[in-house]
Amino acid sequence: MLAWSLFAAYLVGTAWLGWLGFRRTTGFGSFAVGDRDMNPVVVGIILAASVSSASTFIINPGFIYVDGFSAYFHFVIAVAISFITMLAVLSFRFRRIGAEHGALTIPDWIGKRFGSRKFALFFSILNLLSFAFVVLLVGGISIVMQSLLGISNTAALLITLTFVTGYVFIGGTYAHVLTNMLQGSLMIIVTLLVLASCVWVAYQQPGSTIDALRAIDANLVAPVNENGKLFNNVFSIYVSGFVVGAILVCQPHILTKALYVKDDRAVKRYLIVFAIVFILFQLLGTVGFFAHLTVPDEAMLDAASGQFRQDLVMTMYLKAIFPEAMFTFVSIVLLAAAMSTLDGLLVSISTITANDLVLNVIGQRRREVLSDEQQMAFALKVSHVVLIVIAVAAFLINLQPPKLLGIFGQTGVYGLTAATAVPLLLGVSFRRVPTSLAWMGAIAALVIHFGLFFNGESLFPHSKLTFSNPGVTAAIAAMITIPTTALFAAYINRGRKSS
Numbered sequence: 001m002l003a004w005s006l007f008a009a010y011l012v013g014t015a016w017l018g019w020l021g022f023r024r025t026t027g028f029g030s031f032a033v034g035d036r037d038m039n040p041v042v043v044g045i046i047l048a049a050s051v052s053s054a055s056t057f058i059i060n061p062g063f064i065y066v067d068g069f070s071a072y073f074h075f076v077i078a079v080a081i082s083f084i085t086m087l088a089v090l091s092f093r094f095r096r097i098g099a100e101h102g103a104l105t106i107p108d109w110i111g112k113r114f115g116s117r118k119f120a121l122f123f124s125i126l127n128l129l130s131f132a133f134v135v136l137l138v139g140g141i142s143i144v145m146q147s148l149l150g151i152s153n154t155a156a157l158l159i160t161l162t163f164v165t166g167y168v169f170i171g172g173t174y175a176h177v178l179t180n181m182l183q184g185s186l187m188i189i190v191t192l193l194v195l196a197s198c199v200w201v202a203y204q205q206p207g208s209t210i211d212a213l214r215a216i217d218a219n220l221v222a223p224v225n226e227n228g229k230l231f232n233n234v235f236s237i238y239v240s241g242f243v244v245g246a247i248l249v250c251q252p253h254i255l256t257k258a259l260y261v262k263d264d265r266a267v268k269r270y271l272i273v274f275a276i277v278f279i280l281f282q283l284l285g286t287v288g289f290f291a292h293l294t295v296p297d298e299a300m301l302d303a304a305s306g307q308f309r310q311d312l313v314m315t316m317y318l319k320a321i322f323p324e325a326m327f328t329f330v331s332i333v334l335l336a337a338a339m340s341t342l343d344g345l346l347v348s349i350s351t352i353t354a355n356d357l358v359l360n361v362i363g364q365r366r367r368e369v370l371s372d373e374q375q376m377a378f379a380l381k382v383s384h385v386v387l388i389v390i391a392v393a394a395f396l397i398n399l400q401p402p403k404l405l406g407i408f409g410q411t412g413v414y415g416l417t418a419a420t421a422v423p424l425l426l427g428v429s430f431r432r433v434p435t436s437l438a439w440m441g442a443i444a445a446l447v448i449h450f451g452l453f454f455n456g457e458s459l460f461p462h463s464k465l466t467f468s469n470p471g472v473t474a475a476i477a478a479m480i481t482i483p484t485t486a487l488f489a490a491y492i493n494r495g496r497k498s499s
Contacts, residue, residue: 003148003328010332014339015167017178038177040266044273046177047257049184049337050344051083052281057187057337058140061317062310063230064288065300068213068220070231074471076285078241079248084275086246087255091267093428095258103259105348106252106420107356113427114435117360122442124356126419127252130349131390132412137342138394139401140311141335147315148331157398161391164339168346169387177260179343183336184277190333191280197321198290205293216292230469240475247478250420251413252352253344284314291317346387354382411453414474418445422481430489437492441485448477 063071094109103109107127111120138160145156167179202209210221219225224233231237249255261267291313299316302309314334318327422441426433449470452459456467466472 002325003150003331006328006332007149007335010336011163013182014179014336015163017167017182019167020178038260040261040268040270041273042177042181043257043260043266044270045184045277046180046344047254047270047274048277048281049180049187050253050257050341051278052187052284052337052341055136055140056281056284057334058144058314059136059311060285061288061291062313064285065291065313066310067225067228067231068217068289069222070219070225070228070237072285072288074231074237074241074244076282078238079245080279080282082242082245083248084271084278086249087274088271090249090255090424090428091258091271092264094255094424095261095264095267097427098259105352105356106250106256106424107352110420110423110427110438111356114423114433114438116435119423119435119439120356121360122439123420123423124352124360126416126442126446127349127352127356129412129416130252130345131393132410133251134342134345134349134390134394135397135401136410137338137345139398141338141342142398142401143311144315144331144334144338147312147319148328148335153401154399157395160339160342161395164342165346165387165391168343168350169384179339183333183339186333187281187337188277190330191284193326193330194287194318195283198286201290201293201321209289209293212293213289220289220292230466230471232466233464235475236466236469236472239479240469240471243475243478244414244471247414247417247421247474250417250424252348252416253341255424256348287314287317294320346390349390350383350386353386358382411470414470415446415449415477418449418474418477418481419443421445421478422485425482426485426489429486430493432493433489434492437485437488441481445477445481448480449473452476 060071060075063075097103097113098109101109101112103112105124107120107123110123111117138157141160142153142156145151145160146153149156151159205212213220219227224237226232257270258267261270295313295316297308299320300308300310300312302312315331318330318334322330419442422445423438426438426441450473452467452473453470456463456465456473460467465476
């Protein structure tokens with residue numbers, strides 16, 4: 001009864017904020033990026049909430065539970081450092097160029113920066129890979145909701161997709177911002193509570209936590225877990241962690257936050273706020289260690305199949321460590337954490353599909369017939385249709401969810417970000433960049449990432465690289481394409497200066 005009461009209160013509060021977002025949405029432009037003059041503190045918090053989603057709060061602790069420090073360094077330390085650094089590198093120039101050209105999305109920015117509608121169209125199609133992450137988020141929400149409310153997977157999916165799609169449908173970016181402020185604030189409170197519980201568990205140990213973990217499995221605290229499934233060598237742990245953390249900034253719902261503010265001073269402020277809150281959220285991966293000390297392995301067995309489900313680690317830890325009332329409150333916030341990213345992704349995917357895919361596909365002649373106002377009205381209608389299609393597709397896939405939601409979501413998103421990183425970095429770093437160079441770099445990144453992920457083990461049977469880890473294949477793709485295209489761009493710019 002308590003769980004349903006708190007959940008209902010959360011739904012009502014979020015729905016009200018979605019309604020406020022609807023009242024502030026005046027057209028497709030405000031649906032996509034608001035009025036470009038938001039409070040940078042607000043933007044910093046909502047960005048941290050958008051980045052730290054079901055992966056951070058629900059999925060990643062499971063990887064750390066399985067692979068120990070190897071996964072912890074990859075997901076927490078390396079990703080936090082490189083993500084913040086890359087965001088700082090890209091945000092200032094990205095905002096200036098975006099504001100100058102009136103860009104609404106990353107494909108829109110790329111198309112206008114390189115003067116190519118076809119390039120924008122290519123990335124609008126590529127953006128559909130973000131759907132894999134939508135599946136991850138919806139699946140993660142369902143896991144928590146089933147445990148919390150005692151409902152079936154089907155019921156959890158229907159509630160989630162109807163509710164989140166509904167308030168994004170009416171309120172767009174403003175609904176995303178207002179609801180994420182509520183969700184982000186709750187996430188900060190719960191993060192502090194969960195981290196405090198880890199300190200309490202450590203205090204209860206007769207010896208050190210490291211010794212207790214080593215007694216369970218020495219690989220849990222080893223710099224390299226040689227028996228790990230996905231993180232078992234220096235490259236998969238350390239190198240790919242930093243590279244992947246950097247390119248993840250190129251997700252469509254992340255870098256566009258720079259377009260929400262009006263100047264470089266505001267960008268600096270939102271980056272500082274984001275860094276503080278983001279690091280706090282990332283530390284939740286620590287739960288993966290302490291679950292070994294508090295939760296028996298059999299608690300992570302799927303009730304239906306009897307198989308081990310690492311996605312259950314966070315939920316089972318919370319159930320073991322907190323009283324029922326506190327567990328209920330924390331679980332509600334876990335749902336909010338996942339929804340905070342889900343709504344941002346829904347806004348970005350629907351906006352990109354409408355603005356950069358559909359408006360480009362209808363052709364230049366049709367665009368000339370329609371006024372700018374008519375085009376934006378048409379794009380808004382299309383974005384609403386896209387939201388419904390995404391919700392239905394996510395529902396159908398999650399009826400029989402992939403075994404490892406984290407890997408399923410990462411595979412598509414990492415491919416998207418590896419390809420997107422090339423034109424973004426070239427676009428902010430060099431004044432003159434041949435569009436063909438950016439094209440080749442983006443396509444090469446896709447081919448390398450997916451080629452190695454699906455065929456790496458057969459192509460390189462004697463390699464010790466874990467090609468089943470999408471972080472490894474995306475890192476290899478980025479490490480080949482970004483430096484190569486940057487060297488060519490530097491040579492071209494130097495040659496033109498000398499001439």
